[in-house]
């Protein structure tokens with residue numbers, strides 16, 4: 001079979017790329033090992049244009065939000081599925097100093113943020129709270145399943161372990177006009193979107209792709225509202241009709257996939273500081289976020305016709321629609337990559 005593009009890895013990165021490529025009329029083959037090691041299947045999938053640590057807009061906020069707000073709803077239509085949900089975030093202030101900083105940002109006209117005048121029932125916020133109403137989450141398991149079902153129905157899915165030894169890849173011999181060949185598939189280009197598993201590929205030696213271990217709890221909460229995410233440094237997200245998600249932890253020191261009792265207790269203690277309701281754990285999940293030492297993604301050419309779409313980090317849902325478009329513009333039209341995403345910054 002012949003494609004414009006083969007994508008290796010069908011997590012968030014590979015799925016967003018596939019949707020963006022197909023919306024441009026490109027043909028796409030997907031290779032994935034069945035979400036064996038997938039951050040995306042664990043993630044809460046939240047998006048929010050504000051970083052709460054210093055109360056500032058996130059990196060490229062306007063561009064990312066514009067891409068997010070147009071692309072996911074369009075892909076919901078083309079995939080005939082619902083996975084994109086609005087869910088405003090209420091930031092519960094930890095102290096008076098933080099409340100003062102929020103008020104200062106409001107008076108400076110910072111976009112996205114608002115004051116909160118009335119707290120939902122059962123929320124404890126002695127120093128007050130603020131709101132970001134353009135926020136929400138992507139139901140990642142549903143999004144990924146929809147992309148996979150379509151690829152499978154159109155015989156564009158190889159559900160197996162990608163092994164570069166089957167790739168006719170000889171940097172010395174390959175000429176720019178020769179297609180990429182992987183087993184019985186051919187394509188003009190192949191994009192690696194394997195998340196943290198890409199670290200074992202020789203192309204990534206010398207690139208600072210790292211892991212950031214994260215744990216999240218699926219919880220049930222008795223008699224609590226379902227329309228706002230509450231955040232006091234940890235967050236409680238009303239998730240579809242399935243309950244709530246409570247998270248998350250961040251650990252750069254290890255790449256094991258063990259859940260920890262300590263993290264579970266820490267999350268439960270923290271949520272009780274802002275919530276007067278009974279919380280019980282349904283499931284405890286863990287995953288490895290693909291991240292980069294300068295907290296920017298790794299996009300660009302690994303070898304002739306072999307590309308990287310990786311390192312989406314903690315805000316993959318928000319940044320990936322914009323960046324997938326930029327990578328495809330680069331590959332097919334020669335448009336320059338944003339310098340902070342170009343993997344050549346490490347060469």
Ligand SMILES: Cc1cc2nc3c(=O)[nH]c(=O)nc-3n(C[C@H](O)[C@H](O)[C@H](O)COP(=O)(O)OP(=O)(O)OC[C@H]3O[C@@H](n4cnc5c(N)ncnc54)[C@H](O)[C@@H]3O)c2cc1C
Nearest residue numbers: 009011012013033036039040045046162195214287316317
């Ligand atoms: C606890 C937690 C909470 C998070 N919460 C959020 C959040 O709220 N919002 C947000 O934006 N981000 C969040 N993230 C981060 C987000 O998960 C990542 O940015 C994103 O999922 C990375 O997607 P990816 O496709 O690059 O990697 P992955 O999801 O890891 O996908 C890689 C895919 O490649 C496949 N693969 C790997 N190796 C091979 C191989 N050799 N052959 C075939 N297939 C292979 C894997 O099985 C997988 O399907 C969270 C992460 C964690 C762990």
